[in-house]
Amino acid sequence: MIFKRFSLGLLWRIVLIIFLSAGLAYCLTQLFQAKTEVIYWLSCALLFGVIVYRGFDLYYYSNATNRKLARFFDSIQYDDFSIKFSSDNTFGKSFQGLNKQFNKVLEAFRKIRAENEASLHLVNTIIQNVQTGLMLYDQYGRIELSNGAACKLLGFYRLKNIAELKANHAELAEKLHDTTDKHFLYQGANGLQVSVNIVSIRLGGQIKNLVSLQNIQPEMQQKEVEAWQNLTRVLRHEIMNSLTPILSLIGTMKHIVDTELPATANDNGAKGDLQEALQTLESRGIGMINFVDGYRSFTSIPSPSFAEVQVAPLILQIMNLLQPEMVAAHISFSVESKAGDQLVQADPEQLSMVLINLIKNAKEALEHTKDALIHITTYTQNQWVFIDVTDNGPGIEPEALEDIFIPFFTTKENGSGIGLSLSRQIIQQHGGTIKVVSQAGKGSRFTVQLKIKMPAGST
Known part of the structure; x- marks a missing residue:
């Protein structure tokens, strides 16, 4: 380009249009004087075309700044901060300064977006890994955010609406819709006890409800013990x-x-x-x-001496220890290990004592059962190891099911009522839980749940 400065380029285009317009005026004057030579007609047509072209060129050239502003605002509107303004730096220092300022603003926006994305990722990671269940839903019950702890606590894989809770937690769904009671204790199936706290916040002109769900069942059991x-x-x-x-x-x-x-x-x-x-x-x-x-x-239970314990070999040792008793009692004794080589942080002696107690309880329950069997299953789920001790005995009566972990409560003639209470206390000291599912006439299943020992450096 001959003229490097915008002002000179603008002046050059205006002067050129003026000269072309003068030429067009001269040709038109000759035509009005009844000179019909073809050269004047061709000259008029050519000059008019050139003037129109240069007029569009002048318009496009003079609106370069407006187009630049439009591109700049579009990049901000659509979060496109990857563009650079530098193509018209040759127009002079004013354009160079303008491009530099545009690029600085876009770079600032780019850094802010990167920081926001990093912060959002951090917050989302914390939300998903925190042990407290969290849910955010709007006034129509649409769930906009829920972490894994909330879904696991309520027994759902994914939640999209509060109405989905009515299937298993009708009372909780009703209270979450009402939101009159901001803090309450919800007791669900299988002894689930959850402390619920609701906080209403305004986001984007709408009222959102942030719900925290804290499982207090382990704490309640600890206080009971x-x-x-x-x-x-x-x-x-x-x-x-x-x-x-x-x-x-x-x-x-x-x-x-x-x-x-x-x-x-x-x-x-x-x-x-x-x-x-x-x-x-x-x-x-x-x-x-x-x-x-x-x-x-x-x-006066001694504190556990924690060590890395591999579940499968421990179960196998217990099985070999108790197998002669099971053969003598005509009980089919089997183990199914799905936990692989998972490790838990536990006291092997105390954990063995708990499992032996559960197995012997099952053996005593099978005293009058035909084709008696005890089956041990180990498996993993969500960073937890589960050990199931299942029997096909007479089961536990519903009225006794809630009391079997209470000290001194027993259904045996010569029982002390300490075994299961002691077992639950030991497992709680290991940071786990012990639960029972039983139905009269259809056997019982005791489940020990322990945290998996994660490798060093893992999250």
């Missing part, structure tokens, strides 16, 4: 304090009767009866102390 431990500790202390002086007094009385109370011919065996009564009292007192002292383990 602690309450029973405290009660047991107090009762044990009081009973021991009462029985100890009584036994001491009985021992003193026995000594007096044996050494200082002579037998006579007229006592009709009264001394012997007294000695027998004191001996019975002493035996029952000692038996009571031993019985109460047997609950010491429930109130």
Whole structure:
């Protein structure tokens, strides 16, 4: 291009159009003077065409800045910050400065968008990995955001609308639609206890509801265990304090009767009866102390000595240990491992004690069952390892199902009611849970759930 500056280029185009217009005017003047030479007609046509062309060129050239502004605003509107303004830098310093400012603004927008995307990715990652269930829905019940914890807690793979909760959680769906009660405790199936908190916020001119769902069942179970431990500790202390002086007094009385109370011919065996009564009292007192002292383990479980434990070999060791008892009891004993070589962080001795207790409970339940069987299954799901102990025994009555983990509750004639309570306490100390599903006449399934030991450096 001959003229490098916009102003000179504009001036050059205007001057050219003026000269062309003058030429066109001269040719038209000659035609109006009745000169009909072909050369004037051709000149008029040619000059008119050139003037029109140069007029469009002048218009296009003078609107270059407007087009640049339009491109700039379009790039902002559609978040296209990849374009660069530099093609007309040859028009002069003013265009170079304008292009530089445009590029700076676009670069600033580009950085802001990158930072927003990084922040959004971080927030989304936190939301999806937090253990608290989160849901965001609008006034029509449309769920715009829900994390994996919420779906898992409510038993859904994906949620799109609050109305979908009516199938399994009708009461919760109704309260979420109403939103009058901002904080409440929801109790669902299988003992599920969820603390629900609703916060209403305004986004984009609409009211959105942010719901947090916190599973408090493990905390409630822990508090229950602690309450029973405290009660047991107090009762044990009081009973021991009462029985100890009584036994001491009985021992003193026995000594007096044996050494200082002579037998006579007229006592009709009264001394012997007294000695027998004191001996019975002493035996029952000692038996009571031993019985109460047997609950010491429930109130003083040692802290787990954690180690990396591979589930499959541990189950195999337990199976080999108990197989002779199962053969003697005519029980089919089998294991199905779907957990592979997954590791858990656990105390192998305590975990073995829990599993042995569950298996022996199942064995005792199968005492009068024909074709009795106990089946152990291990599998993984969502960073958890599950161990199922299933039997085909008589099952557990519904009224007893909710109480079997309560200390001292038992359905056995000679049971202490400590085994399952102790097992649940041990598993809770491992950061897991133990649950039971049973139906009268159709057997029972106890499930131990433990966290998978993730490799170092994994998220």
